Amino acid sequence: MNDIATIPSPADRAEKLEGIGCKRKRVEDVRFTQGRGNYVDDVTLPGMLFGDFARSPYAHARIKQINKASALNVPGVLAVITAEDLIPLNLHYMPTLAGDVQAVLAHEKVLFQNQEVAFIVARDRYAAADGADALEVEYEELTPLIDPHKSLYADAPVLREDIQEKTVGAHGPREHPNHIFTWSVGDEAATEAAFQSADVVVKEYIAHPRVHPCPLETCGSVAHMDPVTKQLTLWGTFQAPHVVRTVAALITGIPEHKIRVIAPDIGGGFGNKVGVYPGYVLSIVASIVTGKPVKWIEDRMENLSTTAFARDYHITAELAATKDGKILALRSNVLADHGAFDACADPSKYPAGFYHICTGAYDIAAAFVSVKGVYTNKAAGGVSYRCSFRVTEAAYTIERIIEVLALKLGMDAGELRLKNFIKPEQFPYKSATGWEYDSGDYPTAMAKAMQAVDYDGLRVRQAQMLEEFKAGRSREVLGIGISFFTEIVGAGPSKNCDILGIGMFDSCEIRVHPTGAAIARLGTKSQGQGHETTYAQILASETGLPADMITIEEGDTDTAPYGLGTYGSRSTPVAGAACARAGRKIRHKAQLIASHLLEVHHDDLEWDVDGFAVKGVPDRRKSMKELAWAAYNNVPEGMEMGLEAVDYYDPPNFTYPYGAYFCVMRIDIDTGEAKIERFYALDDCGTRINPMIIEGQVHGGLTEAFAVAMGQLIDFDENGNVMGASLMDFFLPTAVETPKWETDYTEVPSPHHPIGAKGVGESPHVGGVPAFSNAVNDAFAKLGGVHTHMPHTAANIWTYARDLGLQDS
Amino acid sequence: MVKMIVSLTVNGEEHEIAVEPRELLIHTLREQLRLTGAHIGCDTTHCGACTVDVNGQSVKSCTMFTAQADGAEIRTVEGLAKPGGPLHALQDAFRNEHGLQCGFCTPGMLMRAYRLLQEIPDPNEDQIRWGISGNLCRCTGYQNIVKAIQSAAHAEHVAEAAEL
Ligand code: FES
Ligand code: FES
Numbered sequence: 008m009n010d011i012a013t014i015p016s017p018a019d020r021a022e023k024l025e026g027i028g029c030k031r032k033r034v035e036d037v038r039f040t041q042g043r044g045n046y047v048d049d050v051t052l053p054g055m056l057f058g059d060f061a062r063s064p065y066a067h068a069r070i071k072q073i074n075k076a077s078a079l080n081v082p083g084v085l086a087v088i089t090a091e092d093l094i095p096l097n098l099h100y101m102p103t104l105a106g107d108v109q110a111v112l113a114h115e116k117v118l119f120q121n122q123e124v125a126f127i128v129a130r131d132r133y134a135a136a137d138g139a140d141a142l143e144v145e146y147e148e149l150t151p152l153i154d155p156h157k158s159l160y161a162d163a164p165v166l167r168e169d170i171q172e173k174t175v176g177a178h179g180p181r182e183h184p185n186h187i188f189t190w191s192v193g194d195e196a197a198t199e200a201a202f203q204s205a206d207v208v209v210k211e212y213i214a215h216p217r218v219h220p221c222p223l224e225t226c227g228s229v230a231h232m233d234p235v236t237k238q239l240t241l242w243g244t245f246q247a248p249h250v251v252r253t254v255a256a257l258i259t260g261i262p263e264h265k266i267r268v269i270a271p272d273i274g275g276g277f278g279n280k281v282g283v284y285p286g287y288v289l290s291i292v293a294s295i296v297t298g299k300p301v302k303w304i305e306d307r308m309e310n311l312s313t314t315a316f317a318r319d320y321h322i323t324a325e326l327a328a329t330k331d332g333k334i335l336a337l338r339s340n341v342l343a344d345h346g347a348f349d350a351c352a353d354p355s356k357y358p359a360g361f362y363h364i365c366t367g368a369y370d371i372a373a374a375f376v377s378v379k380g381v382y383t384n385k386a387a388g389g390v391s392y393r394c395s396f397r398v399t400e401a402a403y404t405i406e407r408i409i410e411v412l413a414l415k416l417g418m419d420a421g422e423l424r425l426k427n428f429i430k431p432e433q434f435p436y437k438s439a440t441g442w443e444y445d446s447g448d449y450p451t452a453m454a455k456a457m458q459a460v461d462y463d464g465l466r467v468r469q470a471q472m473l474e475e476f477k478a479g480r481s482r483e484v485l486g487i488g489i490s491f492f493t494e495i496v497g498a499g500p501s502k503n504c505d506i507l508g509i510g511m512f513d514s515c516e517i518r519v520h521p522t523g524a525a526i527a528r529l530g531t532k533s534q535g536q537g538h539e540t541t542y543a544q545i546l547a548s549e550t551g552l553p554a555d556m557i558t559i560e561e562g563d564t565d566t567a568p569y570g571l572g573t574y575g576s577r578s579t580p581v582a583g584a585a586c587a588r589a590g591r592k593i594r595h596k597a598q599l600i601a602s603h604l605l606e607v608h609h610d611d612l613e614w615d616v617d618g619f620a621v622k623g624v625p626d627r628r629k630s631m632k633e634l635a636w637a638a639y640n641n642v643p644e645g646m647e648m649g650l651e652a653v654d655y656y657d658p659p660n661f662t663y664p665y666g667a668y669f670c671v672m673r674i675d676i677d678t679g680e681a682k683i684e685r686f687y688a689l690d691d692c693g694t695r696i697n698p699m700i701i702e703g704q705v706h707g708g709l710t711e712a713f714a715v716a717m718g719q720l721i722d723f724d725e726n727g728n729v730m731g732a733s734l735m736d737f738f739l740p741t742a743v744e745t746p747k748w749e750t751d752y753t754e755v756p757s758p759h760h761p762i763g764a765k766g767v768g769e770s771p772h773v774g775g776v777p778a779f780s781n782a783v784n785d786a787f788a789k790l791g792g793v794h795t796h797m798p799h800t801a802a803n804i805w806t807y808a809r810d811l812g813l814q815d816s
Numbered sequence: 817m818v819k820m821i822v823s824l825t826v827n828g829e830e831h832e833i834a835v836e837p838r839e840l841l842i843h844t845l846r847e848q849l850r851l852t853g854a855h856i857g858c859d860t861t862h863c864g865a866c867t868v869d870v871n872g873q874s875v876k877s878c879t880m881f882t883a884q885a886d887g888a889e890i891r892t893v894e895g896l897a898k899p900g901g902p903l904h905a906l907q908d909a910f911r912n913e914h915g916l917q918c919g920f921c922t923p924g925m926l927m928r929a930y931r932l933l934q935e936i937p938d939p940n941e942d943q944i945r946w947g948i949s950g951n952l953c954r955c956t957g958y959q960n961i962v963k964a965i966q967s968a969a970h971a972e973h974v975a976e977a978a979e980l
Contacts, residue, residue, distance in 0.1 A: 036911040039919030040903065040926065042853020042893035049852040082817075132843075133836065223857045223865060223920040223954045274855065274920030275954045307858040535918025535955045703914045706957030734862035734952075742945040742958040 010523075011553055011617055012630030020616045025555065026548030027762060030699040034539040034559075035272075044272045047227045050242045052300040055229070056085065058293050059135035060286070060309070061125040061142040063117035066153070066384040066727020067164065068146040070115055070124065078127055078142040083134025086296060087142065088126040088289065090114035100169070101258045101288055104250075104281075104506060105358065106177025107187070107349035108169070109387055111285045117146070118166055118347035119386050120729050121312045126289040128297060132304075151384040151727040155321060155344035158185040158381035166347060166382045177349075178358040178380075187349050187380035192363045193440050198375040201336035205327035209411045214796045215400050217319040217344070217385070218719040219311050219731075220392040221739060222534070224274025226314050227304035230290040234298045238265050243287055245270040245562075246280040246532055247572025250506055252564045254283050257507075259291060270562035276534035277711065278390035279315045281352040281574050312732035316385070316721055317392030319344040320362075320400045324408040332418050334427045336373040337366055337439075339404055343380045343389070351389035352574070353396045354504035354511060360396025361495050363440035367405035368449050368493045368665060369427040374439035384727045393711050393772040395496040395575040402492040406777035407784070407794065410489075414788055420781075421462055424491050425453060442495060444663045445757055447691070452753045453491060456667035456689045459751060462487075465671060473789055482677050484790070488670035488782025492774035496766045497580025497662040506571060512657040513577070514568035515585035517546065517557075519593060519650035521639040523632035525550070526558045527589070530570010531582040533561060536768055537700045538578060542586050544696055545762065549590025550597075551617030551631040568653060576664070576766035579696065580757075585656035587761040592652035597634040603643035604629055662757045662765035666690040668774045672782040676813050679805025681717065681783060683746035688774070693756045693765035705750050705771045712775025714740050716783075718798045738798070787811060822886045826851065827895025833882075841877040841885050842866045845892060853893035853923040857952070864951030867924035868892045874931040876950070893923035896930060905971035906930055906964070915964035917955035925951050929965045938969050 011023045025031045038044055061078070075087040090112040093099040100108040113124050127138035150164045157163055165171055165184040174181055178188035202208055228243035239261055245251045248270040256263035273280060286303040293301040305314065321342040327335045343359065345351060353360045359378035366374050391397065409427075413420040428449040429436045436444040457463075465487050475481040501510030517527040527546055531538060539559040547554040561567055570582060594614070601619040602609035605627060612619040620628035629637075638650035671685040688705055695701055718738030722730040731737045756763025776797075783799045784792060787807065795807045808814055819834040826849060833848050845851045845868065854877055857865035866878040869891040896904045906929050909915065916922040925948065932939065932947040939947060944965050945958070953961060 032911055033914070033916075035919065036916060039916055039922050040893075040907040040910050041897070042851070042923045044853075044919050044922075046852075046855065046920065048846075048856065051847070051850070133838065221954065223863060223918070223952065224855065225857070273918065274857075275918040277954070304856075307860070307863075535920075537917065699914050703917060703956060703960060706959050707917060707955045710957035711954070733860050734858045735860050739862075739952050739954065741949040741952060742962065743949045745958050748957060748959055 010632055012632055017616045024547045024551065024553050024617060026544050027694065027696050029544060029697065031540055031544055031554060031697055033537050035537060046224055046272045046274055047229060047242050047244055048304050050229045050271065052229065052231060055300040055302055056128050056130060056293070056297060057132040057135040058126050058128050058290055058301050058303040059132065059139045060123045061127060061139040061144065062121040063113060063124050064120065065117055065146055065148055066120045066151040067149040068117050069149060070113060070117060071145040071147055073125060074143040078138040081134060081138045081141050083130040084127055084138035085130065086128040086293065087138070088112070088128070088292060093292065098258065098288065098292060101283065103348060103350040105349040105351045105353060106355065109348035109350050111288050116168065119384050120727050121309065123285045126293060128293045128301060152185065153383060153723050153725060153727050155342055155381050155383050158383055159183045166384060185382045187345055187382060188358050189377065189379045190358050191375065191377035193375035194373055195375045197373040198336045198338050201373045202325065202327045202338065205335050206330035207328045207415060208325065209408065209415050210323065210325040211408055211411050211794050213322045213324055213404060213407050213794060215318045215320040215322060215403055216797060217316050217721040218392060218715050219316050219721055219737065220277035220279040220390065221311060221737065222275030222277050222279050225305035225307060225310040226280060226284060226286065228287045228290045229300060229302045230294040231300035232291065232294040238267065239291065240267045240269065241291060242269045242271055244273055244280045246276045246534060246574050248532055248562050248564050249530055249569045250572060251283060253507065253509065255291065258288065268564040270532045273532065273534040277393045278317060278574060280534065281390055282315055282350055284314050307734060308732045311721065311737055312729045313386050315390040316346065316388040317390050318400060319389065322400065322404050324404045326408050326412045328412055328416070332416050332423050332426050334369055334371050337371050338374070339365055339376050341378040343378055344383050344385065345380045345389050346385040346387040347382060348387035349380060350387035352391065354498055354506060356503065357396060360391065362397040362401045364398055364442060364493065364495045365401035365404045366438050366440060367402065368429060368491050370429045370433065371439055376440055385723060391575060393708055394769045395494060395498065398494055399773045399776055402773045403777050406490050406492060406781060410781050410784060411793060414793065420489055421457060424489070425450060443660060445660050445759060446755055447663060447665055448753065448755050449491065449665065452665065452667045452689055452691055455751070455753060456669060456687060460669045460685065460687050482675060484674050484676065484786045486672040486674060486782035486786030488672060488778040488780070488785055490668040490774045490778035490781060492777065493663055493665045494770055494773050495661045495663055496576035496769065497658055498575050498577050499661055500659060501657050509571065510657060511571045512655050513570040513582035513585050514655045515582060515589040516568045516653045517589045517593060517651065519552065519635045521636050523552055523635040524556045525552055526560060527586065528560045528567040529582045530568055531561055531573040531578045533573060536573070536578065536704065541696050541700060542583065545583055545586045546590045549587050550593050576769045579764045579766045580662045580760060581656055581658055583764055584658060584761045585654040588656060589652040589654040592654065593650060596650060597631060599646065600634050600637050600642055601629045604637055604641065659759050662693065662760060664690065664692045664765040664767060664770050666770050666774045668778040670778040670782040672786065674783070674786045674804060676808045679801035679808065681799060681804060686746050687749045687751065688771060689751040689753065690767060690770050691753045691755055692767035692770065693754065693760065694763035695752070695754060696764055701767050702750050704768045706748050708769060708771025709748050709775045710740060710745050712772045713746060713779060714738055716776050716779035716797050716799060718800050720798050820883060822882055824885055824888055824890055826890045827892060835882045837881065837883050839882045841880045841882045844882040845877060851892050851894050855920055855923065857920065862952065864928060865921055865924045867927045867951060869927055869931055874928050893926050896926060905968040909964040909968035909971065913960045913964035913967055915956060915961040921951060921953040925953065925961060932965070933969055
């Protein structure tokens with residue numbers, strides 16, 4: 008629909024715009040459903056070579072010798088690159104986003120199983136794999152350190168010899184060679200005082216085990232260093248392509264304008280594709296060495312065992328409360344297993360991410376949070392798996408410990424939450440750990456959810472089923488899992504948030520062509536969220552140009568304005584805001600042109616869906632299409648021609664989406680099997696840009712939460728062998744196990760966001776994990792249970808039931 | 817390594833290609849024939865991103881040597897609709913029902929759904945969920961994929977995939 012201006016009714020015109028609020032069909036799907044996506048492994052260049060890694064079989068060992076000839080003798084193998092080759096280039100270590108360094112190729116020592124030891128470059132992927140297989144490496148095994156609780160023991164093996172002497176790390180003093188940082192926030196003394204005087208205190212150890220985001224597409228890159236122009240082009244699975252370009256410039260010394268980073272279509276990210284990995288660096292080095300384009304694509308085993316694990320938080324949570332259930336204080340101490348290198352992807356100032364949002368949706372006067380990061384012989388990472396920085400861990404802490412408190416008080420867990428919510432009139436609300444919650448109406452959301460699931464009825468049914476079970480007439484019990492979560496997303500205000508010193512703004516640049524079609528480019532990068540569809544909707548509402556007439560482009564650093572990328576639900580809160588503001592700049596200029604064409608003062612014009620009309624004379628109007636044309640031939644005197652705008656948006660605050668989730672679960676005590684009977688998810692993400700996409704995001708996030716809570720685990724044996732590194736071992740639910748989802752919403756817009764949107768992609772994961780886990784725990788709450796750890800596999804639930812003495816009755 | 821000549825009919829087009837005996841069908845399709853719709857998501861035959869139709873059956877093409885497919889009729893997502901013609905009902909339905917997000921699983925999912933509807937023309941929800949259980953999706957939570965397959969089953973032109 009090119010010219011909507013001819014449609015008489017403003018309402019009909021508004022509908023044709025497909026702006027904010029429309030269930031617009033996705034633009035991306037046209038190519039994806041026809042097999043015409045362009046993912047990194049689809050990139051093929053003339054003469055392209057393939058790289059593959061030879062990896063360590065040991066978790067901790069000294070490299071005695073590498074026999075390059077053993078791989079070079081393999082037909083098709085052209086080069087073998089080891090750390091020794093990288094040292095003269097000063098590339099054997101690279102900076103991590105967390106202020107540490109990470110070995111690009113293991114130098115002298117390997118620190119985790121499957122660590123990168125050598126990069127084999129060959130004519131095709133089969134030969135590269137043959138070369139990696141054939142490479143002879145002599146190791147001397149060292150004692151591995153697997154249990155993070157033992158990392159700081161006096162006699163623990165020292166892992167990082169490269170920084171052994173450093174007594175101060177990126178986040179303060181180090182007390183032991185295996186210590187990374189200790190970070191704390193809140194008022195320790197006030198918190199302690201509240202605990203001392205409280206009627207009731209609960210304390211629980213709540214582990215959040217190591218898992219992996221595991222997008223369906225693994226990581227990869229194609230590097231091409233043009234030997235003539237010295238221009239490096241790097242295609243890859245980058246959630247943050249601009250950051251990759253800056254990091255590439257910093258570590259290779261290639262000037263930043265000579266580097267073009269392109270993130271093509273990405274097959275899911277979920278945090279896995281934020282970091283910078285050795286494979287990316289090696290594809291660049293190999294292209295420089297060979298003068299040819301070089302492709303590196305991870306296989307699934309490499310993905311699960313080397314790039315970007317998540318969680319591995321060993322949490323102690325405590326609450327203090329009055330005997331009638333008013334929460335007075337929260338304390339949480341965390342031991343964080345960061346693996347062999349600190350490669351967390353968090354804003355620089357926050358080595359524990361936003362874990363200190365763990366006071367959740369509740370008005371808690373005092374809080375103290377302390378996180379200690381340590382090294383172990385495991386892969387590096389600590390990324391945010393479909394959540395803002397450590398927010399799933401935070402939501403899990405508060406939503407689990409509040410249930411423990413309810414149990415101790417003998418109070419209903421729903422009622423306890425209602426009693427402690429931050430009240431609508433308290434916003435903006437300053438939390439005890441320093442955040443300023445911008446908006447919310449928690450009691451309304453909770454009440455709506457409780458009514459939707461017939462909460463009271465569920466509790467009655469639960470009690471009946473428990474009676475039947477206790478009477479020996481049934482072997483099934485019911486769990487009701489509540490989760491009321493608050494997120495903190497949209498990183499972020501540059502006063503709080505930077506990555507490598509670059510503020511976490513985002514950007515939009517829009518050009519309107521003479522015919523009223525437009526292209527907009529952004530600093531973010533979709534991995535399935537549908538940005539090409541939704542950003543155009545925002546721009547359509549703001550500029551009056553139909554969404555179908557606006558091309559959205561992301562991911563090419565040569566064309567897109569600088570931005571910090573897509574993760575932590577930041578695209579809508581930050582880049583979406585930049586979109587709206589860039590659109591408003593276009594509209595503002597168009598208004599001046601309209602005033603010139605209509606010969607009235609611009610204040611006498613009013614916006615009318617897709618153009619400006621003289622106030623009170625709706626027929627005297629100029630549509631955006633006409634104004635775009637005029638921008639190229641008839642502008643007011645002194646005005647530049649053209650119709651373009653750029654906006655770099657530095658948000659004044661984060662956004663705080665929230666939601667109320669209920670999981671109803673039947674558990675078979677004899678098999679440990681859990682059956683999800685019902686899952687209801689109410690989300691408040693503020694203004695809803697595309698309800699269809701929101702619902703899809705919620706379905707996907709809940710499915711990932713289900714996977715984490717009920718089955719995912721990257722486990723290690725005592726020698727550091729990774730036990731969960733293939734899809735045989737690592738749980739990805741199929742359509743058969745996946746529950747059915749019911750979605751609902753309330754809509755409290757963010758007061759500081761230009762269109763009131765708060766972000767939604769990660770809420771269902773953040774809120775979903777505690778909902779499932781609480782359902783399992785709730786099922787056992789009246790049978791002697793207090794807390795059992797995730798993953799809640801049938802085997803683990805069965806064992807728990809046995810330990811509670813429920814299997815001999 | 818010595819190569820062998822294999823003939824394949826892919827989306828109605830005949831090809832004679834030289835492959836190493838160990839070359840996997842997914843690599844032949846993607847790299848020799850440049851049909852990059854089918855994807856690689858694992859190394860253990862679990863994900864189904866590589867699913868194509870071989871001689872009227874859904875096959876995970878990462879788990880078949882090209883040599884084994886000698887003489888086979890293969891259909892990939894690129895051959896689901898006639899060139900220049902309307903899209904297949906499944907392609908429309910996946911878009912209309914929001915049955916995809918990142919799109920990485922989609923070509924495999926579509927080809928599996930295509931075969932499923934030949935096997936069971938009007939499947940119920942359980943049959944669909946079991947029928948696609950060899951294909952993993954990390955983004956959608958499956959609910960809209962199920963809806964899409966149901967709605968395609970009810971669309972009139974479902975049987976009319978491109979004539980090969
Ligand atoms: S690539 Fe995963 S099943 Fe073929
Ligand atoms: S749409 Fe991303 S894996 Fe299915």
